[in-house]
Amino acid sequence: MRQRVRWWKVLGLAGLAGVAASGVVIARAERRRRAYTPEEIRERLRERHAQANEAADSQSPQT
Template identity: 70%
Template sequence: MRWWKVLGVAGLAGVAATGAVIARNERRRRAYTPDEIRQRLHDRANESTEPR
């Protein structure tokens, strides 16, 4: 019975860690201003259309 408890705690820790990573990435993504996002998209589009 003890192994089930350990497995449950490990699963709970994994879910919490995943939620923390998702929240951190979301905060980082929302920190950009609309002008910064637009500029980054333009830069990426220009990089993808340049000949290699």
């Protein structure tokens, strides 16, 4: 009976560590995302828009 309780404790602690680690990863990604200036965001959106237009133009049938 004692051995079974220990395994549950180990599994519980491992799960808790996993939740904490994923929280750290999410926080870092959020910080990195918020580090962009508004002008950098606009520039990236313009680049994506231009790429999307190029892709759409290349896939449309030529008449």
